[in-house]
Amino acid sequence: MKYDCVIVGSGPAGTVTARFAAEAGAKVLIIERRAEVGVPVLCGEGISRKIDNWGMIEGTRWIAGKMEGARIYSPDKTCVTVSAKFGGDETGYVVYRDIFDQELARHAVKAGAKIMMNTKALGLIKENGKIKGVKAKHLDEEIEIKADIVVGADGVDSKVGNWASIETTLKPNDLETCCQYTFTNVKNLDYFCEFYLGKEIAPGGYIWIFPKGKNIANVGIGILASLSEAGMAKKLLDKFIEKEERLKDAQPIRFLAGAVPVALPVETVRDNLILVGDAARHVDPITGGGLTHCLEVGKIAGEVIGKAVKEKNFSAEFLSEYETRWKEAIGKKMKRNYMVKEILLDMDDKTFNMLADSLKDYDFDEISTIGIVKALVKKHPMLLMKLRPLIKVAKES
Numbered sequence: 260m261k262y263d264c265v266i267v268g269s270g271p272a273g274t275v276t277a278r279f280a281a282e283a284g285a286k287v288l289i290i291e292r293r294a295e296v297g298v299p300v301l302c303g304e305g306i307s308r309k310i311d312n313w314g315m316i317e318g319t320r321w322i323a324g325k326m327e328g329a330r331i332y333s334p335d336k337t338c339v340t341v342s343a344k345f346g347g348d349e350t351g352y353v354v355y356r357d358i359f360d361q362e363l364a365r366h367a368v369k370a371g372a373k374i375m376m377n378t379k380a381l382g383l384i385k386e387n388g389k390i391k392g393v394k395a396k397h398l399d400e401e402i403e404i405k406a407d408i409v410v411g412a413d414g415v416d417s418k419v420g421n422w423a424s425i426e427t428t429l430k431p432n433d434l435e436t437c438c439q440y441t442f443t444n445v446k447n448l449d450y451f452c453e454f455y456l457g458k459e460i461a462p463g464g465y466i467w468i469f470p471k472g473k474n475i476a477n478v479g480i481g482i483l484a485s486l487s488e489a490g491m492a493k494k495l496l497d498k499f500i501e502k503e504e505r506l507k508d509a510q511p512i513r514f515l516a517g518a519v520p521v522a523l524p525v526e527t528v529r530d531n532l533i534l535v536g537d538a539a540r541h542v543d544p545i546t547g548g549g550l551t552h553c554l555e556v557g558k559i560a561g562e563v564i565g566k567a568v569k570e571k572n573f574s575a576e577f578l579s580e581y582e583t584r585w586k587e588a589i590g591k592k593m594k595r596n597y598m599v600k601e602i603l604l605d606m607d608d609k610t611f612n613m614l615a616d617s618l619k620d621y622d623f624d625e626i627s628t629i630g631i632v633k634a635l636v637k638k639h640p641m642l643l644m645k646l647r648p649l650i651k652v653a654k655e656s
């Protein structure tokens with residue numbers, strides 16, 4: 260088997276890369292260890308409405324609910340409501356992630372990419388030290404797939420990066436441990452994504468309720484691995500659910516557990532190799548959301564792969580256009596949000612409560628930095644001192 264490009268992983272990062280590489284003329288194969296694209300779902304399924312303008316996904320089958328905004332609850336349950344225009348940008352849709360991933364795969368195939376399911380990458384083929392493809396197991400058969408470029412789109416547990424000597428180990432401080440129920444028969448749901456903060460509720464993370472319509476909702480938790488111990492995420496989530504009136508008559512129809520990197524991205528390019536998506540840590544360190552980044556970065560990766568194939572140049576130097584462009588697109592935001600994540604970790608519950616109390620009546624339709632600072636100072640002047648590091652980061656970015 261010989262391809263221009265073999266992509267390990269059929270998540271959004273892999274299929275979007277495949278689509279744009281194939282559209283640019285590259286012969287592309289995606290390999291996927293699972294038996295079905297997008298299954299099992301390992302996601303809260305929230306995505307920004309920014310994707311409406313990107314033309315990467317058609318129709319509406321993948322949309323479970325269109326959100327009207329977000330509610331953020333402080334530890335003492337003070338609620339800050341952000342309208343769709345502002346909150347909606349980040350929490351725009353709740354999707355059916357399996358259909359979403361399959362739609363992205365359909366576009367990749369339409370562009371000419373091939374997909375091989377039940378095929379697990381086992382290592383890289385190297386000739387004279389150069390990467391020349393991947394060794395894999397398809398069902399029970401060991402196979403070799405030769406390719407000029409290997410793409411690691413193999414998610415948070417990425418092995419491809421390690422095989423190419425890229426340091427991808429995550430510190431417990433940079434990893435969220437998550438679990439989530441999907442409940443049916445949930446009462447009083449509307450179209451707002453909800454976030455619950457607090458050191459006791461979810462240390463170093465948050466609990467979310469994302470409505471999927473028809474009385475169905477994803478109710479999940481992410482906590483920082485360094486503040487966690489075995490079974491803690493599920494215990495804290497169960498404690499929250501027990502007290503939640505709307506879930507009294509609800510029953511779970513799905514349970515999942517997974518991890519999210521909340522780190523700075525790693526190096527993403529070597530000779531004949533590229534990393535995208537969670538494998539490259541392209542996840543927002545504050546929210547743990549990775550889907551929009553997969554689409555943005557996957558498109559860039561695919562376009563650069565297309566150029567490399569045309570020029571027959573697979574060197575790290577040539578492929579570094581990918582790293583330069585994704586840094587232009589999301590690099591600054593990733594760095595800023597990583598700093599903000601570190602500052603938020605140091606903030607105590609009392610500060611979050613004061614912050615929410617100051618902002619609970621704030622008209623976010625009139626959003627401005629000065630307006631927010633004024634609102635903070637008016638109610639809790641001491642917040643200004645506490646939030647100084649955050650204001651500094653905001654000013655610098």
Ligand SMILES: Cc1cc2nc3c(=O)[nH]c(=O)nc-3n(C[C@H](O)[C@H](O)[C@H](O)COP(=O)(O)OP(=O)(O)OC[C@H]3O[C@@H](n4cnc5c(N)ncnc54)[C@H](O)[C@@H]3O)c2cc1C
Nearest residue numbers: 268270271272292303304305380414517536537548549550
């Ligand atoms: C509980 C939870 C909730 C989340 N909620 C949200 C959310 O609401 N919004 C959001 O934007 N993000 C969310 N995320 C993050 C989001 O799911 C990821 O950022 C996104 O899935 C990354 O896509 P990807 O293509 O990089 O990797 P993945 O979607 O993980 O895909 C990687 C693929 O590679 C395959 N693979 C791995 N190893 C191999 C191998 N050796 N050979 C072949 N195939 C392989 C895997 O089977 C998988 O299909 C959440 C994550 C978790 C765990």
